Amino acid sequence: MRGSVPGLVSPHPIGEQLPAVYLEDDFAQRFTAGLDEVLAPILLTLDCLDAYFDLELAPADFLDWLAGWVAAPVDADRPPQARRDLVRHAVQLHRWRGTARGVELALRVATGARVEVTDNGGVSWSATPTDAPGADETPQLRIRVHGEVDEALVRQVLAAAVPAHVRTTVEIRK
Numbered sequence: 001m002r003g004s005v006p007g008l009v010s011p012h013p014i015g016e017q018l019p020a021v022y023l024e025d026d027f028a029q030r031f032t033a034g035l036d037e038v039l040a041p042i043l044l045t046l047d048c049l050d051a052y053f054d055l056e057l058a059p060a061d062f063l064d065w066l067a068g069w070v071a072a073p074v075d076a077d078r079p080p081q082a083r084r085d086l087v088r089h090a091v092q093l094h095r096w097r098g099t100a101r102g103v104e105l106a107l108r109v110a111t112g113a114r115v116e117v118t119d120n121g122g123v124s125w126s127a128t129p130t131d132a133p134g135a136d137e138t139p140q141l142r143i144r145v146h147g148e149v150d151e152a153l154v155r156q157v158l159a160a161a162v163p164a165h166v167r168t169t170v171e172i173r174k
Contacts, residue, residue, distance in 0.1 A: 005040070005041050008037070008040045008041060008044070009036075009040065010036035010037075010039060010040040010043060011040075011043055011044065011047065012043060013032070013033070013036050014032040014035055014036055014039075015028065015029045015032040015033060015036070018032065053066070055084045055087055055088055056084065058084075060080050060083075063080065063083055063084060063087065064076065064083070066087055067083065067086065067087050067090070070087060070090035070091060070094075071090065071094065072086050072087050072090040072093075073086070073160070074086075082110075082112070085109050085112075086109055086110070089105065089109045092105060093105060093106055093109065097161065098161070098162075098163050100117045100118075100119035100141060101117075102161060103117050103141060103143065103158070103161045103162055104116075104117040106157050106160070106161040107143070107145060107154065107157055107158070107161070110153060110154075110157045111145065111147070111149040111150070111153060111154065111157075112147075113145050113146055113147035113148075113149050114145075114146040114147060115143065115144070115145050115146070116143070116144040116146075117141055117142070117143050117144075118141070118142040118143075119139075119140075119141055120139065120140045120141075120142075121139075138167060139163075139165065139166045139167070140166065140167045140168070140169070141162060141166055141167070141168045141169070142168075142169045142171070143158070143168060143169065143170045143171065144171045144172075144173060145170070145171070145172045145173070146173050147173075147174065148174055149172060151172060154170065154172065155170075158170065
């Protein structure tokens with residue numbers, strides 16, 4: 001997280017706040033100047049704390065930490081704006097996970113492309129746990145992604161967003 005920043009000046013130098021007898025003491029001033037260098041990042045972070053929780057202003061390393069708070073998967077190779085969108089939509093992604101709406105949202109947030117998801121509504125039930133679903137009752141998703149997207153990223157998002165028993169058909173239209 002935040003560490004020492006060379007050359008950062010403290011907004012409230014400790015040496016200036018010492019009693020008058022220490023204002024002329026060279027050792028006291030040098031000692032407190034060292035503390036100022038260590039405390040400056042902390043004081044400036046606290047002064048700007050609200051900006052750290054604003055997704056548009058948060059530094060990239062803090063943004064990754066915020067992603068951990070909402071259990072958003074972080075890929076450091078992705079641009080900061082894509083990571084900001086992922087954190088912004090994390091709660092919705094969790095809420096709709098495993099549904100057609102959730103798959104569409106996950107792909108839209110990850111790729112920035114227009115996505116169409118069609119669900120066949122396949123549902124099956126059985127009176128005994130060993131019966132297999134009928135062929136026409138198997139849940140299926142047809143996914144169309146419109147735009148220039150990375151196919152590997154699409155497959156990665158689908159692996160996390162689509163339930164394992166659902167068949168998927170992916171079509172990428174450029």
